[in-house]
Amino acid sequence: MHPALPLPLSTPNRNLVRLTIVRGITWTGFLAAIIFGIEVIGFQLRVVPVICVIVAMGLINVATWWRLGRPRAVTDTEYLLHLLADVAGLTLLFYFTGGSTNPFITYYLVPITIAAATLPWRFAWLIASAAMAGYTFLMLFFEPVPQLSHGIIAGSISLHVLGMWLNFGLSAGLVTFFIYKMAHALRGRDQALSRTREAALRNEQVLAVATQAAGTAHELGTPLSTMAVLLNEMREDAHDNPQLSADIDLLRQQVDTCKSRLQHLVANADRRRLAEPELRPAGEWLAQVVQRWLVLRPDVSHQLDIAERRGMPTLAVDATLEQALTNLLNNAADANPEKIAVSLDWNSDEIIIDIRDHGPGVAMSIADQLGDTFISTKSKGMGIGLFLTHATINRFGGGVSLYNHEEGGTLTEVKLPRPDTSQG
Numbered sequence: 001m002h003p004a005l006p007l008p009l010s011t012p013n014r015n016l017v018r019l020t021i022v023r024g025i026t027w028t029g030f031l032a033a034i035i036f037g038i039e040v041i042g043f044q045l046r047v048v049p050v051i052c053v054i055v056a057m058g059l060i061n062v063a064t065w066w067r068l069g070r071p072r073a074v075t076d077t078e079y080l081l082h083l084l085a086d087v088a089g090l091t092l093l094f095y096f097t098g099g100s101t102n103p104f105i106t107y108y109l110v111p112i113t114i115a116a117a118t119l120p121w122r123f124a125w126l127i128a129s130a131a132m133a134g135y136t137f138l139m140l141f142f143e144p145v146p147q148l149s150h151g152i153i154a155g156s157i158s159l160h161v162l163g164m165w166l167n168f169g170l171s172a173g174l175v176t177f178f179i180y181k182m183a184h185a186l187r188g189r190d191q192a193l194s195r196t197r198e199a200a201l202r203n204e205q206v207l208a209v210a211t212q213a214a215g216t217a218h219e220l221g222t223p224l225s226t227m228a229v230l231l232n233e234m235r236e237d238a239h240d241n242p243q244l245s246a247d248i249d250l251l252r253q254q255v256d257t258c259k260s261r262l263q264h265l266v267a268n269a270d271r272r273r274l275a276e277p278e279l280r281p282a283g284e285w286l287a288q289v290v291q292r293w294l295v296l297r298p299d300v301s302h303q304l305d306i307a308e309r310r311g312m313p314t315l316a317v318d319a320t321l322e323q324a325l326t327n328l329l330n331n332a333a334d335a336n337p338e339k340i341a342v343s344l345d346w347n348s349d350e351i352i353i354d355i356r357d358h359g360p361g362v363a364m365s366i367a368d369q370l371g372d373t374f375i376s377t378k379s380k381g382m383g384i385g386l387f388l389t390h391a392t393i394n395r396f397g398g399g400v401s402l403y404n405h406e407e408g409g410t411l412t413e414v415k416l417p418r419p420d421t422s423q424g
Contacts, residue, residue, distance in 0.1 A: 012074035015118045018181050019082060020064045022110070022174050027057045029170060030093065030104075043097075043147055050096045057089045080123045084130060086111050091134035099142020100135065103164040106171065108135055113175050117182055224259050231255065277316035277396075279419060282351050285315055286344050289322050293329050300333050305343040313346045316396065316419045324392040328355055328400070328412050331386065335359025335410060350398075351416045358409040 031054050037043035064082065068074075087108070094102050108131040115127035231252045238244040283306040290304055332340050336359040343354045390400050398416035405411045 012076060012079050012118075013068070014185055015114075015182070016064065016074045016079055016082065017068060018178055019079070019086075019114065020061055020068070022114070022178060023057065023061050023064075023086060025174065026107070026110075026170070027054055027061075027089075030054065033104075033166075034097070037147070041147055043145055045145065046096055046143065050093065053089060053092045053096070057086075060085055060089075076119055076123060080115075080119060080126065083111050083115050083119075083127050087127065087130045087134055091138065094134075094138050095142050097143075098145040099138035101142070101144065102138075104167040104170075105135065105138065106164075107167055110171050110174055114178055117179055220262060221259070224255055224262070227255050228252065228259070277318045277321075279314045280317050282313050282315040282346065283344055285317055286325075286342070286353065289325055290329070290342060292322075293326050296326075297330070297333050297337070300337045300340055302340040302342060305341070307343075307345045313351055313418050315351055315416060320392045321396060324389040325353070325414070327386065327389045328414065332357035332359070332410070332412065346418070349418060351418055353414040353416070355412040355414075356405060356409060361404040361408065361410050 034043070034045070034050060034054075038045060038047065060082075090108060090111075094100075094105060099105075112124075112128050112131050115124040119127070231248055235245060235248045235252070238248060286306070287304060290302070294300060294302070329340070329342070332355050335357045339358055341354075341356040343356075345352045345354075393400050393414060393416065396416055398414060401413045401415075403411045403413065
């Protein structure tokens with residue numbers, strides 16, 4: 001059986017991965033721009049300290065990748081230190097490359113944006129304050145690069161304006177990347193939490209039904225025993241009436257059958273709960289389920305089609321899954337017992353069982369709610385059978401969908417995951 005889908009990895013860990021990617025892109029771009037400026041434009045820079053700053057940030061990135069491979073969660077404080085390291089690295093680089101006259105100075109907004117999107121407000125303000133302090137420092141202290149202020153590329157476009165344009169493109173791209181990934185991760189987390197809540201609610205409803213069933217079984221034991229005693233007495237009183245005696249014997253058999261069913265209810269439930277699912281060839285299992293169902297529904301005419309191709313898949317099954325499929329077959333037979341078509345197909349990931357009947361179909365007003373609540377397609381039904389069927393198949397990692405067939409009737413589609421047999 002497939003467990004519920006796990007929640008996404010912790011948000012700080014994912015954010016640190018993205019920050020490492022952003023840092024790698026940023027400093028690679030800075031290195032390329034500096035090499036271009038020195039070799040092509042003729043920047044007059046102190047090359048050694050500039051290269052040292054870039055190498056130091058590269059080493060921080062390598063160390064961060066190594067740290068992400070360790071089985072330890074990233075805290076907000078650790079993430080804050082990484083962003084502070086980025087601000088410090090930017091400040092050192094800008095100090096040696098023109099200070100506040102460097103057109104890339106507004107790149108400070110990238111770590112500020114990332115902090116605002118990922119960290120508690122006090123940490124975000126700390127990053128903003130550090131970036132503002134660095135910007136203010138660079139207005140007063142820096143090593144000038146004359147080409148950044150007076151260099152002309154073409155026409156009236158100065159080197160400073162071109163640098164600002166490049167910085168805007170880089171900053172916009174990185175901020176968009178990071179914020180999009182953050183929003184995508186949050187949407188995925190919300191969906192996972194929603195699935196978890198739905199599964200918990202469904203399990204509570206199943207438990208409530210099971211509890212009521214157990215209580216009802218206990219309460220029915222006494223009246224059935226009373227009926228058995230009275231029927232024995234009535235049998236003795238009616239020994240002179242063969243027809244009445246036969247009717248009483250039939251009633252006694254029915255009472256004994258009910259008592260036997262109730263006695264096995266709890267025991268069977270315990271065995272099913274403790275038993276591990278059994279791997280069976282899907283085609284063989286489905287054929288046996290249909291044959292046992294036909295014994296209960298001799299009025300049905302049916303057709304069973306199993307895909308004829310190599311590689312018959314196995315299926316993890318137990319008694320509850322068989323009962324769930326029997327419930328769906330009974331629903332089809334109740335709609336119209338004629339020409340019920342059952343088919344089996346599969347792909348690399350799923351096993352697909354289709355049940356087609358020629359009944360009136362499913363009302364669109366309740367189609368989306370079937371199986372989620374106690375809603376029935378039958379006038380006298382309570383919807384419990386279909387609800388429990390959905391819960392059972394969902395427990396196996398599958399799903400049930402009901403469609404109105406284009407040629408009339410209802411198509412019930414059951415999808416079950418193929419078990420992973422690579423691990424023993």
